[in-house]
Amino acid sequence: MARRAAGHFIGWFRPQRGAGGPPLQLQLYAAIRAGVLDGRLGPGQRLPSSRALAEELGLSRNTVLGAYDRLVAEGYLAVRPASGVYVADDVPADLGQAARAASGPAGFSDRGHRLIAAAPDRAAPATARPFAVGLPALADFPLETWRRLTNRRLRLPETGLMAGGDPQGLPVLRQALASYLTEARGLTCTADQLLVVSGAQQALDLVGRVLLDPGDLAVVEDPGYAGAREALAAVGARLEAVPVDAQGLDPEQVAGLKAAPKLIAVTPSHQFPLGGTMPLARRLGLLAVARERGSMIVEDDYDCEYRYGGPPLPALQGLEDTAGPDGGRVIYVGTFSKVLFPGLRIGYLVLPPRLVAGFVRAKTTADGHGALLPQAVLADFIAEGHLAQHVRRMRKLYRERQQALLGALQRHCPGLRVGPAEAGLHLVAEFTDQRDDKAIALAASAQGLTVAPLSRYAIRRQLSGLLLGYAAFPPAELERAAQLLGKLLK
Incomplete structure (x- = not known):
């Protein structure tokens, strides 16, 4: 029970570590205080024991005790002898306003604080250095x-x-996208179901803001894409981190959750970051679980075009039965950042018809509409066959570069265990001796390499390794980079 209670904090508090950040005790104090003020922690609610919360968050017990002691002294929490620590029963309803008035000039909102706390270790934008x-x-x-x-x-x-343009996206682009997705990915959609957005991150942000209320339960993959959990945590969702295996998310673990999740965020075609592909049986099982538990599925298909081995599997969106009264439970997210270039900043959502109007309204509030000229050019690029031709060329090129990197790692980095390599633009190389992957990433950066530590994407799991991108680099450059990495690992 104590561990489950501690797990409640994961969705809206992750400690910010490293030089320059506020003390961990102050971070925890501020997070619990904010939870009391905005109602996520209600009067009389029991908090986890200091030992359980310290273990779950990776903090020292003294850090947790110090935060609890201050909150008790200020009246936010109360200690019940032989029982535990509870939210005080007599916290005034206007305490939040009074605290803000006493603190001086207005600052961040509670959502703003959640947004900042959700992204303490955000990766820097990829630069053209191996292994971005x-x-x-x-x-x-x-x-x-x-x-x-x-x-x-x-x-x-x-x-x-x-x-001015259509907030839903340029009609000619939505029509071109609908045709492309139907043919290339097996989706069942029309142009009216598409919403053009500024990249996949805006798509995930809209999902959180439109579908989730503070306290709603959302399932995320562990390890998984940090941008997804940041967007969901920012709206106050409670995140349930479900571990993935070589075949991605197991729907039976979702079915076994005590509470029904309102949202399930997955990367079934190429699990990020580990690289597994969800087999058909699991895809059908996940759709069944979502239907039985009343959950929505967010299918992030961020680099589906690049698959090098095994038969292509249909998207979840194309497998579901949309004829029922709920009209579909899958929201499909796509982007052109990987297939074309990141600076384009064009992504899209394929929505169940009943949700389109609400998402368009939210997009209008966010930024009115996307830039029209790039949308028009992309529509022409797709309609005239240039996209399909480019994907074919790049699939061959990336496969060759992947094989070059695999060979170079075998020659120069024997201490790395390289994961699945059937799809995508990166390899996962795990350490067999549980090294400090963040320290290695920092040392690699000083040597002109851009490697991402695997632990950055984990929530509860203890993982150690590196993500190594290969798509942007010719074989000779990958060979030199692997040699340099091998020297760092000795």
Whole structure:
């Protein structure tokens, strides 16, 4: 019971470590105080024991005791002898307003504090250094074709692209996307179900803001994409971290949860970061669990185009039965950051029809609409077959570079255990001796390498390893980088 109670804190508090950050005791104090003020911790609610909470959050017990003692002294918490620590029964309803008034000039909202706390260790944007994760082969992008299509659009006499646009996205792009996704990914959708957004991160942010209330339960993968859990934690969702295996998320673990999750966030085609692919049986099982428990599924298909081994599997969205009264339970998220280039900042949501109007309203509130010229150029790029041609070329190129990196790691880094390599733009290399992967990543950066520590993406699991991107780098550069990494690991 104590461990489950401690787990409640994971969704909205993760300690910020490292030089320059506030003391851990102060962080914990502020997080619990904010929870009392905004109602996430109600009057009379029992808190976990100091020992259980310290173990769950990876803090010292003295840190937790110090935060508890201050909260008790200030009246937020109360100690009941031989029972435990509880939220005080007599916290005034206007305490939050009084505390803010006494603190001086207005600062962050509770949601703002949650947003900041949810991303203490956010990775820096990928730079073109080996082994940057998620960076495609920019030097091999058909830039001349893109330039020609852009110039053609600019020469048209129409001024529509200079005026305001449809918040849902340029109709010609949504139509091109619907045709592409139906053919390439097996989705069942029309242009009316698509919402064009500024990348997958805005898509996930909209999902959290439109579908979740503070305290709602959301399932995330462990390890998993940090951007997804940040977006969900920022709206006050309680995150249930479900460990993944070589086949991704196991739906039986979701079915076994005591409380029904409102949302299940998954990367079934290429689990991020470990790389597994969810088999058909699990996909069907997850759809069944979502239907039985009344949950929505967010299917993040961030690099589905690049699969090198095994038969392609249909997207969850294309497998579900949308004829029932609930009209579909899968929200499909896609992006062009990996398949084209990150600076394009175009992603999309494929939504059940009943949700489209609400998401469009939220997108309108967020930023009105996306830039129209890039949308028009992308629509032409897809409709004229350039996207399909580019994907075919890159799939071959990335497969060759993946094999080059695998060989280089075997020659120069024998202490690494390399994970699945059937898809994607990176490899997962785990340490067999549980080294400090963040320290190694820091040392690698000083040597001109960009490696991502595997532990950055874990929530409760103890993982040690590196994510090694290969797509943007020719074989000779990967060979030199592997040699340098091998020297660092000795």
